[in-house]
Amino acid sequence: MNDEGRQDALDTSGRRLDQIRLTGITALGYHGVFEHERREGQTFVADVVVHLDTRRAAARDDLAHTLNYGELAEQVAAVLSGEPVELIETVAERIAATVLASGVVQAVDVAVHKPNAPIQVPFGDVVVAIHRDRSKLPAAEPYVARVAQEAQPVSRPVPTSTATFPVTPAPGAPVVPASGPAPAASLVPSGAWSDAVAPAPGAFSGGPDGPSTELEPVPAGEAVVVGELVTDSLDQEPQEPVEVVLALGANLGPAQDTLRDAVTDLARTPGVEVRDVSALARTSAVGGPEQSDYLNTVVLATTTLSPRALLRATQAIENAHGRERHERWGPRTLDIDIVLYGSVLAVTDDLELPHPRAHERAFVLQPWAQVDPDAILPGLGGGPVGALAATAPDRDGVRWLALDWLTTAIPAVSGDTGAVPAGQPGPEAQDT
Template identity: 65%
Template structure:
């Protein structure tokens, strides 16, 4: 960890520092599904700024920082509840350390050495400094309490075989609700949490003649739970800019793409902003097949991300989508590349598109339609710059500007113009 500048106290004196480096754990943080499923190593370095003179003078741990406790909490954050961003991890760690009243400032660096980056690299780090004036943007780590019952709190002893069970009858209204219905805390990966056990209640004998009535009342009760809305199902407060990538290489591909653009324009909640030039590109991966025609459409939509997905899938079906194998030929493909600044990964939709940053057949037309476009998320950046370095950039053969209104020479893609696809990237 590189040397960090010191922190001054109120009198202008340099505070002391306690440094912990290389705290590591397996965490399940990240925006991609495989990161949440498989986990990876995260490492944290922490520098704590405080005045240690009182603790040293009295030789008393109570007046300084218990770095063993800090180390345990930092590791608990790393292997705890998953978050999307390394930045969020750093904020939680900083908040946890600053919860100690003797700490005046803290420097946190979080390393993600196994980040899903497609080029050789050594490490990815996020470093922050937080203090009593620039507070963390997260709540401190709070462990889930684990309660162990004392012997006298355990289940009551059963009566001896010859001993009648004690009559502990109580009115039904006097029985407190069981704590087992309390809201459960989220489980952390790799850790078994034992919730506090509720005290066991003795059987309650209902008053004679009341059993059927109370059962009927219970059956009529309705428990209303909180409705949780997936961010991908949530309609935006206002119009959102989105980018769609269109591709086809079966039949009259140019006419299919024209019809798809018209269908998008006619979709309720979707407004066309711009349409890119038409690119003819060599297939990437998959079997030998005809060249593709590709275009990018910029839209403004009031649909939710998943609502837009359903609309594009309906257009694919209307135009005879055929896709029998991965990276194989198809009649029409419409992908959502970007939806505003949404970063999300689910089984049916990943935003931004996970391979957009390395696909020249998306990047080059997009840069033509919007020279200042920026791809958000991991691996993103200025679209024009990404297009210039995309691995498959040599496969983009030409761009046609007026393809929506005029026929394009050789736009009819057939097997006579096909060629073998370049080898797939690892």
């Protein structure tokens, strides 16, 4: 808890996240339960505290790697002055959803003030304050500017955003005039956020006309289950194929065979096209318990999958090869990491792009530099991959690189384990 009584947000390692604070955002809105509030409007004020990691942006001095608070202020003001609702609790949830639609944001505090609330006794202010993060999602959809169109009644939400990243278009895009006294900027109807991103596998479809927004009656005696669909910019499919870099490793079982099969599985995955495969590296384990050496390779590919859909695909391949996650950095039959997804820089609970430790892992950098000598790793600590490989802390742990491993058995890979015990000599390097 900080000095102002606000709960600090922590990253996945338990460290306090950085903050961007926007206070006193003011707009004329038409929210309230009384008719005169909807007719005449009143002043609403919002304070927003965004929790995120600002190091990448600071290291590169680049706005693209952080939250544009100017745009965010315009979006918050658009929510305040947008589609009228009865409760400022709803307004607060909509602002929180808008902030969390950015993949770099981990949590947000929102306070909505209604200083002119119709209260019959003297008072200073009315404030609704909420904290939302990716484990406690907002009960609303994010702000999206509507594309101008003829005003017609609709029976279901119409997706309005086709932007690749982020989900929310930049403020200033054409908007549909809202009904009544509210200004033109408004919110996408409930349910449109999930329409604007790729649906999760097995997600319910409301029929040929798309998802239904109507509540269906629940048969007597059946329990009602309320669920939340976790979506952000990493769930949205790109408009054209994106270049990706995947790092594969194994040190349990027939490791070379497993890696060969995994490459084949990736090539057969819909939406993934394998372009090149690096040499096979034998490397010492980094971190974790004492264990056998690893075999590692890097796959260059393109994909039309969203970042999170690609993550699910790689995890499915890991699981198909018996991957179990009992111990962090422990031995494994197969590990597939997304090192790079185009130019996307994002930090979420389940996916960080580029991979946060890629710049210091020679077992990724050396095979990558071998297959793509001109490769550049973006983000914090990034740079030319070849140069990073030459200075990586674990560079002495890369024992050899072998070409043609996809079609030729490597002599040093022997026994039932398929991996090489630590300290055992291997063949001479076939490529450096």
